[in-house]
Amino acid sequence: MKLSCSFDVTRFPVDQHTCYFRMGPLFLPKSVYKIQSREDHAQLEFYIDHDQWELIRPLKTYVNELTWLSGEGTQEFVAEVRIKRRSLYYLIVLICPNILIYLLSSLVFFLPVDSGEKVGFIMTILLAEIVTVGTLNDIFPASSLGFPVLAYLISAITVHLSMLCVATVTVVNVHHYTDDHVSDKIRKIVSSKHLRKLHLTPKIEQLKTRKASRAPKASLCKQDTLKSGVEFDDKSDEDSNYFQSGMKLDAQRVWGLFATTLDRFFSLVHFIATAVVLGYFYFRY
Structure with missing residues (x-):
């Protein structure tokens, strides 16, 4: 016997699901047969643990009474199965690397503009994030009914790092500006x-x-x-x-001071945006 159940993966990979399996004759009235449940939970002596899902005990069972339009009733046996995804693998492989890359991007503001490493550093961070996004097709469940919050987080991180690259290039360009006219x-x-x-x-x-x-x-x-x-x-x-x-x-000195001002302003916006993104992700979970 093969059974199926629809999942809401909004809280992936710490999602928990409840499935109801109903069994019983569809068109026979309860006067012909009677279903009785000896216990309110199923026996799980022969249950084998799954490597991705954890069964939440106890597995509740009960008999449900149904009434037809004609007034006659029938019975069905219902098993309430609750399962929880094992999230340790996704925590180590998916969540921790992305958050670590996201936090490391803040170090770009601690590099002096004259070092010539600001653009190269933030481009490396963005490339590492894009490589991580490319490997998510085999990890995220293919579902559009409940889009995972984690997918929104990774998309927000990618967009944020892209904007950070633009801001860094702007600061470096302003710092090396050679125009003698200052507005x-x-x-x-x-x-x-x-x-x-x-x-x-x-x-x-x-x-x-x-x-x-x-x-x-x-x-x-x-x-x-x-x-x-x-x-x-x-x-x-x-x-x-x-x-x-x-x-x-x-x-030239004025352009350098203006570039430093821009860099500090972008750092302030970056830290605020990082706190908002991570805070939203934390409270949604």
């Missing part, structure tokens, strides 16, 4: 004291200084910073050391 928006971003308080904009080092008289010190500072293409708020006590001896920054 006003970039000047405001680099010189913003609010972003500096949030540690999104790095503190600017004094590259070249020149002597200035102390009497018109404030006006000279403003003139020199306007020539450099970067303006600062002289009302901030934190930025007062930036006006010592009239600091001057070239365009």
